[in-house]
Amino acid sequence: MTDPNTGHVVAQIGGRKQTAALGLNRANQTNRSAGSTVKPFLDYGPAIEYLNWPTYRTVVDKKYFYPGTTTQVHDFEPNYVGPMTVRNALVQSRNVPAVEALQTVGLNRAKSFINRFGLTNPLYASSALGIDISTLQEASIYGSFSTEGVYHSPEFIQKIVTQDGKTVDVSTPSKRVMQPSTAYMLTDMLKSVMTDTNGTGTLAHVPGTFEAGKTGTVGYSDDVDVPAGAVSDRWFTGYNRNFALSIWTGYDQPNQPGNYIAPGYMSNIPLYIYKAIMGYAMQDVISEDWNKPGNVQVINRGGQRELQIAGAAFSDSTTPVVVPSSSSSSNSSSSSSDSSSSSSDSSSSSSDSSS
Numbered sequence: 001m002t003d004p005n006t007g008h009v010v011a012q013i014g015g016r017k018q019t020a021a022l023g024l025n026r027a028n029q030t031n032r033s034a035g036s037t038v039k040p041f042l043d044y045g046p047a048i049e050y051l052n053w054p055t056y057r058t059v060v061d062k063k064y065f066y067p068g069t070t071t072q073v074h075d076f077e078p079n080y081v082g083p084m085t086v087r088n089a090l091v092q093s094r095n096v097p098a099v100e101a102l103q104t105v106g107l108n109r110a111k112s113f114i115n116r117f118g119l120t121n122p123l124y125a126s127s128a129l130g131i132d133i134s135t136l137q138e139a140s141i142y143g144s145f146s147t148e149g150v151y152h153s154p155e156f157i158q159k160i161v162t163q164d165g166k167t168v169d170v171s172t173p174s175k176r177v178m179q180p181s182t183a184y185m186l187t188d189m190l191k192s193v194m195t196d197t198n199g200t201g202t203l204a205h206v207p208g209t210f211e212a213g214k215t216g217t218v219g220y221s222d223d224v225d226v227p228a229g230a231v232s233d234r235w236f237t238g239y240n241r242n243f244a245l246s247i248w249t250g251y252d253q254p255n256q257p258g259n260y261i262a263p264g265y266m267s268n269i270p271l272y273i274y275k276a277i278m279g280y281a282m283q284d285v286i287s288e289d290w291n292k293p294g295n296v297q298v299i300n301r302g303g304q305r306e307l308q309i310a311g312a313a314f315s316d317s318t319t320p321v322v323v324p325s326s327s328s329s330s331n332s333s334s335s336s337s338d339s340s341s342s343s344s345d346s347s348s349s350s351s352d353s354s355s
Contacts, residue, residue: 001245001277002136004143007152007172010243010281012136024252026135032248033130034138035216036093037235040186041141043101043128044090046113049182050105051315054308055087055189056301058316059097066099066125073099073129076219076229087306091192091199093215095129102128104315116177117141117151130218135246138237143244145187145212148293149178180293185307187212187290194238204236204271206279210289213238213274217267224255229263236270241288243281247273 001010014025047053061081064073075095089097102110107123114121117140121131136154144151153172160168190212193201200215216235220226232254237246247270251259261267292298297310 001243001281002139002143002152002154003242004146004152004239004244005242006158007140007143007155007174008158009136009154009156011277026248028134028136030132030134030137032132032233032250033218034133034235034237034248035130035218035233036095036098037138037214037216037237037246038131038133039090039093039098039128040145040190040214041117042110042114042123042131043098043105044086044189045178045182045186046105046110047086047101048185048309049113049178050109052309052312053086053314054306055085055185056299056304056306056308057086057314058083059086059089059100060084061089061094061096064096064099067103069125076217085301085304085306087189087192087304088198090189090214091196093200099125099128113178116175117144118153130216135235135237135248138235138246139239139244142213142237142239142246144177145183145190146239146241146244146290147183148180148290149176149183150174151177181296181309184290184293184296185309188307190214190238201236201238201271203268204238204274204278206275206282209240209278209282209287211238211240211278211287215271218250220254220260226260227262230260231263231267232260234261234267234270236274238274238278240278240282241290242285243278245274245278249273 001012002008003010012027014023014027044053060083063080065071066073073096080096081094084094084097086097103125111123117137119133119137121127140152140154152174155172158171160170162168191210193199193215194205194211194213195202201213204213205211214237216233216237217231218233219231233248233250235246235248239245249270250261253259295310297308299306299308
């Protein structure tokens, strides 16, 4: 858990049943894929930042193969839902729209975007559904969505006071990593993940709190003998204006017999942990909503509150260039789930966990 306004690490747990004094801190490990929790900052964030995508931009969930391969992109269920908005694709965590979004943005621009957070992961088409990252990194990245696009590197020490009373400031500097409009539009959609009836994060919602978040799931390849629906990793990363919290559950050796996360209650443990910790942290704190940037317009499309960047042209999946209507309906904020071939968002448990 971090304070998104400073980057200060408020709390950290490196695993459970720890006995070693200097044991593995899983909150800092970067060798596990985060599944669909990467979609906001790797796929859709760059699409809003570079291509001016509105939240209602049409994407198509259809049979799709990774470019140049015969490998099909799957969700946990075998069906496809066809044309849908970016908001609904993120809320339901559909995989094909996320992969196509990354392809439309381009790997170079996506890499430039994540470099702003200090990430240097090599990117491939499949990266749209997960890259290796730590919960510490994700909490800090999601924290920048909360602070209008300003990123604070995570810090454990803010200052050092010497024996002679001198204070040395060792706090980390902040920097802008995206436009306020990008951060606000991502937050608006991620709110729906936790409140929409089809959202994958509803079990994590803390009543009375303005918050946003995303689930992440990593499945097994077909050659690993596990029960149907079992997964190796489950994530939930969420935030409000006061705290950002990222949780991973899984086993250190997920391919060993019995080291899988079963569907059902065990799969939802990250969401329950988030709700318990964030609910406790916010019990004496007044929750405030985010302020809409002036260049973001609110429009009504089919009864759904959607957002667009005022006057910014964008390419739709069926139309080369669309110039948004200038009509807007309100200046309030709104709200906005998850699955994958190597990443998805149903649910899980774990022997080792971190937050």
